[in-house]
Amino acid sequence: MKYYWIVLTALALTASAAQAQTTPAATPPAATKAPLSASQRKAAEELLAATNSEKNLTESIDRMLAVQIEQNPGMKAVEPEMRAYLNKYMSWNAMKEDMVQLYAREFSEKELKELAKFYQTSIGRKTIEKMPQLMAASMEIGQRRMQEHLPELQQAIAEKMKTQAPTDVK
Template sequence: MKKSKIVTLLSIIIAFTLISSAARAAPLVEDDPKTIAIYELFSATKMKSTFRQTIAKMLDLQIKQRPQMAPYRAVMLKFFAKYMGWNSLKADMAKIYASKFTVAEIKKLTAFYQTPLGIKTALLLPQLAAEGAALGQRKVQANLGELRKMIVAETAKIKAKK
């Protein structure tokens, strides 16, 4: 495998790892009212399918940027399903939500996601995330020359200090 393919694979793995790295909090108590409320929120937001769709869309975005990765799509999806799939991350995601929201807030969010607008929002989140990521990539790509110049200038400053 070429070095660029390995770098791309590692970049994708690192990006998805960052999603779950924040979950290293206190152990989750499954029958706790807060945990139950969080799982109800996850159900209302269709989090399992949202995760699956988001992973696929982000991977497809990477493949669009680097078409040489296309033959590895199925392998990467299988890997991500195993380690970044909803069943693997559900408890850790619940810890993240538990650290950010009160039970009352979680219940309000759940109520929202049960409304027509909330359902629409939940269904569109993977697409919105993918489009936002694509927008960011396009902006960076369009301005890579400027970034290179900034890095060269900073490298010169660092060397001058030594």
């Protein structure tokens, strides 16, 4: 059971981090993306720099791990493995190209430049500074709600399983 919770937590961490930084799964894989123009790439990179994406991603990973360990102190024993895994697959170095492609695909060059300009204003800077805390707090709210209402889901699943005919395994 402990192993199950460790795996579940690791999956939740990676899914949360990925969801915070990506669009829905319908997005085409990297291999099918059209090449970006140099100016489109530069605009996307400038927006990502203006939004402190690298720093925010690192801080988000740190906060997610801290929250998980706070909620389940037994996770402290596997923190190095979880951190190594997240750093390998969710770090800025691992995700930068995908992020450039994502933003360049979702916004025109002009929009990217306008967004970068906004994030250089005082309210834009404040938004960037607050976003990691807001994301962490949002995740905590979601996790708390799931935990509070988990018995309802478990009951619904148990009732469904009672009424469902067993399937033959061949």
